[in-house]
Amino acid sequence: MVELRGVGYAAGGRTILGGVDVRFERARLTAILGPNGAGKSTLLRIAAGLLRPLAGEVHYDGRPLGTLDARALARRRAVLSQHAEPAFPLAAIEVVEMGRYPHYARVPGARDRDAVKRALAAVGMTERATQRFSTLSAGERQKVQMARVLAQLDAGPGASGRILFLDEPTSNLDVRHQLQLLEIARRLLAEDVTVIAVLHDLNLAGEIADQLVLLDRGRVAWRGERPAGLPIGTIEAVYGVRARAVEDPVDGRRLLRFMS
Amino acid sequence: MIQRWLGIATAVAGLAALAAGAAPAAERIVCVSKQINEFLYAIGAQDQLVARDLTSVYPPEILKLPSVGYHRALSAEGIVSVKPTLFLTDGNVGPEAVIEQVRSVGIPVVVLRPGSTPDSAQALLLALGARFGREAQAREVLVRWRAGMDSVLADSARLAAHAPRVLFMHFGQIVNNYLGIRSGTPADRILRWAGGRNALDSLGGMSRLTPESIARAAPEVIVATDVGFDRVGSAGKFAELPGVSLTPAAKSGRIYRIDESEIMYFGPRTPAAVRHLAGLLHGGR
Amino acid sequence: MSRPPSFRGTFTGLTVALVASVVLSAALGGFSFTPARLFSLLRQIAGLSPALPADAIERNVLLSLRLPRVALTGLTGAVLGVGGTLMQGLFRNPIVEPGMIGTSAGAALGASLVFVVGVPVLGPAGGFGFFALPLLAFAGGLAATLLTLRIASAFGRVHVFTLLLAGIAVNALCAAGTGFLSYVARDPQARNITFWSLGTFTTASWGAVAVVAAAATLGLAAAAREARALDALMLGEDEAAALGVEPTRLTTRLLVLNTLMVGVATSMVGVIAFVGLVVPHVLRLTRSSSHAFLIPASALLGATAMELVDVAARLVIRPAELPVGILTAVVGAPVFLLILLRAQRAGDPGAHG
Numbered sequence: 001m002v003e004l005r006g007v008g009y010a011a012g013g014r015t016i017l018g019g020v021d022v023r024f025e026r027a028r029l030t031a032i033l034g035p036n037g038a039g040k041s042t043l044l045r046i047a048a049g050l051l052r053p054l055a056g057e058v059h060y061d062g063r064p065l066g067t068l069d070a071r072a073l074a075r076r077r078a079v080l081s082q083h084a085e086p087a088f089p090l091a092a093i094e095v096v097e098m099g100r101y102p103h104y105a106r107v108p109g110a111r112d113r114d115a116v117k118r119a120l121a122a123v124g125m126t127e128r129a130t131q132r133f134s135t136l137s138a139g140e141r142q143k144v145q146m147a148r149v150l151a152q153l154d155a156g157p158g159a160s161g162r163i164l165f166l167d168e169p170t171s172n173l174d175v176r177h178q179l180q181l182l183e184i185a186r187r188l189l190a191e192d193v194t195v196i197a198v199l200h201d202l203n204l205a206g207e208i209a210d211q212l213v214l215l216d217r218g219r220v221a222w223r224g225e226r227p228a229g230l231p232i233g234t235i236e237a238v239y240g241v242r243a244r245a246v247e248d249p250v251d252g253r254r255l256l257r258f259m260s
Numbered sequence: 261m262i263q264r265w266l267g268i269a270t271a272v273a274g275l276a277a278l279a280a281g282a283a284p285a286a287e288r289i290v291c292v293s294k295q296i297n298e299f300l301y302a303i304g305a306q307d308q309l310v311a312r313d314l315t316s317v318y319p320p321e322i323l324k325l326p327s328v329g330y331h332r333a334l335s336a337e338g339i340v341s342v343k344p345t346l347f348l349t350d351g352n353v354g355p356e357a358v359i360e361q362v363r364s365v366g367i368p369v370v371v372l373r374p375g376s377t378p379d380s381a382q383a384l385l386l387a388l389g390a391r392f393g394r395e396a397q398a399r400e401v402l403v404r405w406r407a408g409m410d411s412v413l414a415d416s417a418r419l420a421a422h423a424p425r426v427l428f429m430h431f432g433q434i435v436n437n438y439l440g441i442r443s444g445t446p447a448d449r450i451l452r453w454a455g456g457r458n459a460l461d462s463l464g465g466m467s468r469l470t471p472e473s474i475a476r477a478a479p480e481v482i483v484a485t486d487v488g489f490d491r492v493g494s495a496g497k498f499a500e501l502p503g504v505s506l507t508p509a510a511k512s513g514r515i516y517r518i519d520e521s522e523i524m525y526f527g528p529r530t531p532a533a534v535r536h537l538a539g540l541l542h543g544g545r
Numbered sequence: 546m547s548r549p550p551s552f553r554g555t556f557t558g559l560t561v562a563l564v565a566s567v568v569l570s571a572a573l574g575g576f577s578f579t580p581a582r583l584f585s586l587l588r589q590i591a592g593l594s595p596a597l598p599a600d601a602i603e604r605n606v607l608l609s610l611r612l613p614r615v616a617l618t619g620l621t622g623a624v625l626g627v628g629g630t631l632m633q634g635l636f637r638n639p640i641v642e643p644g645m646i647g648t649s650a651g652a653a654l655g656a657s658l659v660f661v662v663g664v665p666v667l668g669p670a671g672g673f674g675f676f677a678l679p680l681l682a683f684a685g686g687l688a689a690t691l692l693t694l695r696i697a698s699a700f701g702r703v704h705v706f707t708l709l710l711a712g713i714a715v716n717a718l719c720a721a722g723t724g725f726l727s728y729v730a731r732d733p734q735a736r737n738i739t740f741w742s743l744g745t746f747t748t749a750s751w752g753a754v755a756v757v758a759a760a761a762t763l764g765l766a767a768a769a770r771e772a773r774a775l776d777a778l779m780l781g782e783d784e785a786a787a788l789g790v791e792p793t794r795l796t797t798r799l800l801v802l803n804t805l806m807v808g809v810a811t812s813m814v815g816v817i818a819f820v821g822l823v824v825p826h827v828l829r830l831t832r833s834s835s836h837a838f839l840i841p842a843s844a845l846l847g848a849t850a851m852e853l854v855d856v857a858a859r860l861v862i863r864p865a866e867l868p869v870g871i872l873t874a875v876v877g878a879p880v881f882l883l884i885l886l887r888a889q890r891a892g893d894p895g896a897h898g
Contacts, residue, residue, distance in 0.1 A: 329862075330865070333866075333868075334747075334865075335747045335865065336610055337610050337747075337866075338863070338865055339575075340610070343602070355747065357748040357750070361609065361748070361750075364605065364610075365606050365609055366601055468728070
């Protein structure tokens, strides 16, 4: 469980986050949404320990983040963002192997190799393992990166308290790869992994998230157990568009339509 | 009877030992000083020379010998590879480590500094004569040299009556720039004997010339050494160089070429060099 | 990373190449020895056979001139190769040289000070004069590198981009300083600076070998331990941070390491370019970008390349010698342009920030 208490951040003379109190439930997928510039990425990075907040604290299962050293933190949580473009020729499997960095001392061992194998299988890229990373399609590259974070989080059976942070992991992917990637993320919930994802698509969030946090100009505008509970009025106020909810006749799921 | 023969035998053996010590049989000498090389040829001791440096080009016969490189960019291995029994230098070598390296391989190194006066240069000539058993020839050369100097010095007072301002321009190959020769150098003294005044006032060595400093020196005559003159090609082109073009020398067309080896050090050719220079400066007066 | 069997093959090949190039370098030059002669002389030196007086000169040439030169050349090549790997890994940019962040220029400036002051420094003779050169060169290299870091961090978090820009500025500053010193120096010193700055192994001595060997051993051992972190860094600074690498500390460690190795080597042999640029690049393209492989491999390949270049430097205008730095530029620049062209055509992310 990840908890943010009174978190604030500013840069370049601008307040990016102001007094954010948020709780991300364990083994749940929470989506962070909001318009551009709302501070979603900043919030994620602070929650992941990549950025130090100027005010407030971050706690993992009750313990402050500062008590964890870099390596312990890396074994506990992984971050997947959109722009990891290695500058050198690497094979797909070599990218995945990097996820094991926090786990081995000098050279990867059998456990690390097994973790890599499992991760590649989980994303369905086992056959392409030796292909040059730069020659893969965008969707395939992101799947390999996903395998990397899976390998990073792989701590054997019975591991607990692990967290996966996703920072707009699907923005440049086609629909099929979007769904595939997020499905993989959802499967982790069964292994007691907490997933926190910054998404930009309200409908997508509705499909896969258990909880939703809506940010507006650095503050929490709404939080709820079910994304479907997000009121239309709030959406319209925060995003500055007109919105209408529609019901899917097959399963009754709520879909949103946006008009300017 | 036996004593007489013993005496003669001893004397012969002694002389042989002396001769062996003074001039060992097959010496192979590498000399990287153009001044010392010239002197060796002057006293006829050149037979034992096997290699020279790049800038030793006088007399022309020396060009038959291989060069071990520029004397400021030598390599110990290159020197040793011609299998010398002696490495001779005037001390002006680079990198400095080379001298020690050649010694460490077991080859004797002799450093003979020529000093900066005609007397010290003459002493060098005599020392070479002694070293290589050519004292008689050395003395002969010296006599002619001194006679030449006396005659030159006698005339120099007269020539100095109207002494034009002269700028020497020497081309420094490593710095890739023209250098001016200042007072206190052999070239400067040769200039004064030839009845000229150095356009550069300051003391010592050579200094980099900039177009501004050339123009400020305002020489009436410019004397350029061979490499620096030849790279431009002609007096006309030389006069167009930046800074030079503004000088009285360029305007009156008084730009001359002289061999570096005539003026950079004192030697038996110095009297002739003085006359050569005087001829250029005073037009055969 | 995790493919030891095939790397073994590559390492064997590289080692064989190094041994061959060392033998070649020991045999050829102003003095050339046949392998049989070389062997016989080495036996004499080692005391395994009686020292023949007739062989004295050749023995001495081998012992005092050739062998230290072969050793210094190999060590310098190894150091430059590894330095290149470290810097390319740190900057995530294959067009980076150890000298790009001020190290070489600063070392050159420090050494120029020694030359101008005129302390007798080069040569087998010991004493303070001998150590003044590497000491001041290392100090100069370190000062320049730290200045580059300081300038880069003044603009906020140290991004590799700002580091490279600061490096360009500091390089220019040091070059100006060296130029100024060679200008005001009395003639002989000026010639020393120019000659040395072109890169040369001519004045190799066992003393120089000892100094560079010490720096190289320390540096290479420390570099090998950074292989993991450099691998993680390949993904990007943020990703590496998320994996547990501390980018700022890593940067400092790598820069000091680079300065130690490259600065000390530069002080002994002058500025030699392109080895650090080309060697890691070739290895990456032909084999692997894994740093556990790259670091030892670039040491081996760098040493081999340097030996071969030095042999050429000795033979091309025999009995005179060409400055090594000229040869590495003549060979390295076109090779590098080739690499660049191939990378552009293949669409590789060649120049990433």
